[in-house]
Amino acid sequence: MKIDLKKVGAWFDDRLALTPIFKYMTKKEVPQHSHSIWYYTGSSILLFLMIQIVTGIMLALYYRPTLEGATASIGRIMTELPLGWLIRSIHSWSATFMIAFVMIHLLAIWFTKSYRKPREATWMTGMMLLVVSMVFGFTGYLLPWDDLSLSATKVGTNIPMAIPVVGKWVTQFLRGGDDVTGDTLTRFFLFHVCILPLVIFAILAVHILLVQKEGMSVPLKDEIEKKRVPALPFWPNFVLREVMIWLVLLGTVLTLSLVFAPSLGLSADLMAPAPAGVKPEWYFLFLFQTLKIFPANMGPVTGEFVAVVIILLTVVAIFFLPFLDNKPDKKKGKIFTWLGAFGVIYAIVFSIWSLL
């Protein structure tokens, strides 16, 4: 029996009505200008997300989220399973690259002011994705359950306590009780492999849909001058360029994973004193240093409370940035560009300072 593929295709199209999507993709165009390079950061994040999903599922096949078994199960993955050490290393390096590219993506949009009307919601979902990515990193950091990850988690989950009333409630939710215990580990594993993936897919779907709906933004200057910007067909021209960049990034991650594989400490002891040199992942270092410079008490409240409130307000302000920066082509817009630059310098200086 010969299967008529055209008929099969027509059968599916009848039921799923996919033709408009394919038509849209073949017609889609990507503007070409001096800032076009930043368009590629979005799809690079998707590459790292896909690597995280594949390697994450592989690791979860053998990982055991318990007080007694966690560290040993990672040891087993690294020593007994074929290329297990490399899978873990790729998962760790790809996480770093994913966060880095989310930040680059955000800064590119900040400095080109692409969040301006009508793309405010795209920016806001993007900020949510940044926060979710960082929570992914934070929960994943505990899973090896060694001394450093235990102390980092104690500190991280204690920070909400600085906020009166609701803070204690948040900390208990994160820890599964008043203290960091084996329950915290099990809980973080659940967040990391079940809840956060559901959340990230839901937000990502809206984010990508909005990008398709509004199309790619063009530079502010060209938009004001109503200049016609030359464009490149998305398929196949732009996709070909994306694939080339993906291959380079994949090669970079693989090389780093091979040469600099993460180590594994001894299994954490809840009763042991905190080890010297407790540090969070690199993308939390500037926040870590910010918390450190505040004095113990500032008048009636603790310095930690002031620091936490300032950090939270900053995040909220960045979330609503498109509404604060509502005249991007005027003098006010320049101020926000400078604030962005200040933020970058602040984060870099404080990150380096925390390592000294």
Add this chain to the structure above:
Amino acid sequence: MRIDNAYFTRRKFLNSLLGGWLGTLAVTFISPIVKFVWPPFKEPDEVKLVFADYSGMKSGEVKNFVWGNKPGLLKRAEDGSFIAWVGVCTHLDCNVTWVADKKKFFCACHEGWYDENGTNIAGPPPKPLRRLETAVEGEDFFVRKPGAGAKA
């Protein structure tokens, strides 16, 4: 349909009735879920240790004990009595350690220091270490939250 002089239509009334009922139903399910997610595990009110393990401590010596899910610190004072603290930093909850040659408690996470009386003296800790009460009863050695002794 609206009855004469009524504030709302019959449709609106029935919608609110059904909506309100569904909302109430949801809340009754949420309450046990919340109780399950926020577990009832609390810090202990007291722990029982074996006195023989600590009776040989010299004056000024510091030993650890297990206080629920965290370390506790026990110091023998000059007069032979015992002083106990919860062994976690009041800044961000890291486990502190006794530095014997400096006679101070130290937290490595953010370099917080406490003197030998548990008072915060340097770094970010906002408060002294949390004090616990001690009591010797026969061969048992109790460490309690302040005020918990009356109940026991």
